[in-house]
Amino acid sequence: MAEYKPPTLPSPFTNTTPPPTLLTQGAEAHVYKTASLDPAIPAALKIRPSKPYRHPILDRRLTRQRIIQEARCLFKLIKEGVSVPGVLALDWEGHGGAESGWGGAWLLMEWVEGAVVRVVLERWEAWMKQNEASLNPVQREREEASARALLKRMGATIGALHKAGVIHGDLTTSNLMLRGSPQDNTATTTTENGASMKGDIVLIDFGLASQSVQDEDRAVDLYVLERAIGSTHPRSEPFFDALVQGYRESHRGAPSTLKRLEDVRMRGRKRSMIG
Ligand SMILES: Nc1ncnc2c1ncn2[C@@H]1O[C@H](COP(=O)(O)OP(=O)(O)OP(=O)(O)O)[C@@H](O)[C@H]1O
Ligand SMILES: [Mg+2]
Missing domain, CATH: 1.10.510.10 (Transferase(Phosphotransferase) domain 1)
Structure with missing residues (x-):
């Protein structure tokens, strides 16, 4: 059986020290513990990798929709004072580009200890x-x-x-x-x-x-x-x-x-x- 290889990380997270650690890998999303802009402050990175078996345009639209939907929801809930992690950053365009093999979307959240x-x-x-x-x-x-x-x-x-x-x-x-x-x-x-x-x-x-x-x-x-x-x-x-x-x-x-x-x-x- 082929060895499992996690998906490529989006470019802002490929050079961090220490590198992000994979916490969970569900069918849809992978969650890492990493740092925020301030390396002393931990953050949770949720990645929705693109799915190679889906048509690229459809795949992009779905991945993008899910991450935007999740972020929108978190913003709204924070505003309403509900206890959820804060949103630090997100990318729905799949930056990192085709050359890096990265076409997914990600959401960087406040780390809940x-x-x-x-x-x-x-x-x-x-x-x-x-x-x-x-x-x-x-x-x-x-x-x-x-x-x-x-x-x-x-x-x-x-x-x-x-x-x-x-x-x-x-x-x-x-x-x-x-x-x-x-x-x-x-x-x-x-x-x-x-x-x-x-x-x-x-x-x-x-x-x-x-x-x-x-x-x-x-x-x-x-x-x-x-x-x-x-x-x-x-x-x-x-x-x-x-x-x-x-x-x-x-x-x-x-x-x-x-x-x-x-x-x-x-x-x-x-x-x-x-x-
Ligand atoms: N903000 C956070 N701080 C700390 N740990 C987190 C945070 N978000 C997620 N985790 C950890 O990662 C795990 C998976 O996260 P999450 O439930 O968001 O993903 P998922 O179930 O794989 O996603 P989905 O069901 O949307 O595909 C959580 O059960 C928790 O242990
Ligand atoms: Mg979950």
């Missing part, structure tokens, strides 16, 4: 599994309260997003970050884990976002996250009511969205009974 919620919840669930036998009721209560509080803050942040008229379109625990939370397991002790669940929630990845204030769209956004939590974080799923509570308190339209969420759940259950 922290962990994605998926990691935070996985760490918590593993910790609980390992330590729960030795926890007294007070300690156990405290741990569960930390997890609930985290989900409640997630709900409040998603509420602020919806209030701003934006639907995320891909709400999973990988697209929510917890600022300040350690990225590895070092911070947890055998007597307490909850400390690593403190911090502000930051929403990321607006590649599939859209504008809407419809209850249906908002409810589906929440339902997608509920399903994601149910399948990846079974121990945290019972705390989804805390998320709902955070959401309910976030804006005036929330109660009617949550009513709609019950319909969406019902449809989901029917579908899984048939299919």
Whole structure:
């Protein structure tokens, strides 16, 4: 099998020291940690490489649209005071030119120091599994309260997003970050884990976002996250009511969205009974 070669970096990032480090490589985008104009300030670089199998004109248009759409969304949300990374720079023209083999588009964002919620919840669930036998009721209560509080803050942040008229379109625990939370397991002790669940929630990845204030769209956004939590974080799923509570308190339209969420759940259950 051919060895995997990441796509060529766009020209402003080919000569930086240290070179950008690849964090994730999805089907559509590659994310690097790099520096901003000030080398002391880290930044996240999201690249949408061009796809060689697509017609070049169509490919350009699609790549360009996605990155502009994502940046526009971030600008709007920052203006509205929603917790998302700031935009530092972007290029949708594929500068770097054909001679460098670069025809994609990129977005340079503020670096969020922290962990994605998926990691935070996985760490918590593993910790609980390992330590729960030795926890007294007070300690156990405290741990569960930390997890609930985290989900409640997630709900409040998603509420602020919806209030701003934006639907995320891909709400999973990988697209929510917890600022300040350690990225590895070092911070947890055998007597307490909850400390690593403190911090502000930051929403990321607006590649599939859209504008809407419809209850249906908002409810589906929440339902997608509920399903994601149910399948990846079974121990945290019972705390989804805390998320709902955070959401309910976030804006005036929330109660009617949550009513709609019950319909969406019902449809989901029917579908899984048939299919
Ligand atoms: N601003 C940021 N600061 C720190 N880490 C980030 C930032 N943006 C993204 N990341 C990290 O990179 C990962 C992937 O980013 P993102 O979710 O935006 O891309 P993706 O899922 O590959 O994109 P898409 O779904 O649009 O194709 C995140 O889960 C997170 O770990
Ligand atoms: Mg993502």
